Amino acid sequence: MGKFQVIDHPLIQHKLTIIRDKNCGTKVFREVVNEIAMLMAYEVSRDMPLEDVEIETPITVSTQKTLSGKKVAIVPILRAGIGMVDGILELIPAAKVGHIGLFRDEETLEPNEYFFKMPEDIDSRQLFIVDPMLATGGSAIMAIDSLKKRGASNMKFVCLVAAPEGVKALQDAHPDVDIYTAALDDHLNEQGYIVPGLGDAGDRLFGTK
Ligand code: PRP
Ligand code: URA
Numbered sequence: 001m002g003k004f005q006v007i008d009h010p011l012i013q014h015k016l017t018i019i020r021d022k023n024c025g026t027k028v029f030r031e032v033v034n035e036i037a038m039l040m041a042y043e044v045s046r047d048m049p050l051e052d053v054e055i056e057t058p059i060t061v062s063t064q065k066t067l068s069g070k071k072v073a074i075v076p077i078l079r080a081g082i083g084m085v086d087g088i089l090e091l092i093p094a095a096k097v098g099h100i101g102l103f104r105d106e107e108t109l110e111p112n113e114y115f116f117k118m119p120e121d122i123d124s125r126q127l128f129i130v131d132p133m134l135a136t137g138g139s140a141i142m143a144i145d146s147l148k149k150r151g152a153s154n155m156k157f158v159c160l161v162a163a164p165e166g167v168k169a170l171q172d173a174h175p176d177v178d179i180y181t182a183a184l185d186d187h188l189n190e191q192g193y194i195v196p197g198l199g200d201a202g203d204r205l206f207g208t209k
């Protein structure tokens with residue numbers, strides 16, 4: 001079974017409270033989502049491989065560590081995942097970005113794929129799939145199904161708020177994928193929203209409702 005980690009650093013908890021508040025407007029919501037994503041990237045990238053490199057300091061020749069050639073791609077699930085990309089790029093600026101477009105049918109809650117564009121070498125990259133919300137898990141499962149069909153094998157899923165139902169569904173469907181979240185909430189309501197959650201992440205990021 002992959003790792004499941006709640007990254008509950010005090011700074012992250014504080015920032016999450018800001019965006020959960022229904023009075024938080026689009027501008028602040030957008031900024032803080034990126035800030036949380038950046039802080040999470042610090043932990044999500046903890047096991048990035050290092051290699052030795054010989055350098056010359058002003059004092060002597062010395063062997064030090066550098067990130068090895070393992071390449072990263074960030075994969076936002078559209079739309080809301082876009083809100084996390086710039087924050088992660090702050091820490092990993094050379095990462096490529098692939099996009100996968102999914103929307104949930106509001107009645108059936110089933111995800112539908114409408115867009116897929118990845119870097120050509122996703123089979124040799126470490127992928128960070130990002131989406132603020134893991135609710136039923138349907139979108140994350142479909143995104144990872146799609147990526148696996150195209151050859152991806154090394155994936156981590158990163159969200160801000162997860163429901164227990166979604167975590168279980170994703171672990172059952174893709175036990176090889178590590179899951180990182182900033183919070184594990186109580187449950188899903190009848191409309192498939194996370195409780196207490198933060199509402200519709202896409203609408204709050206883009207001001208569409
Ligand atoms: C939201 C969210 C996730 C999905 C989570 O997207 O950003 O992608 O719902 O729900 P699930 O775990 O039950 O699949 P939505 O479909 O509303 O699309 P949007 O980002 O375009 O608003
Ligand atoms: N998608 C969202 O944007 N919010 C939820 O609470 C559930 C799914």
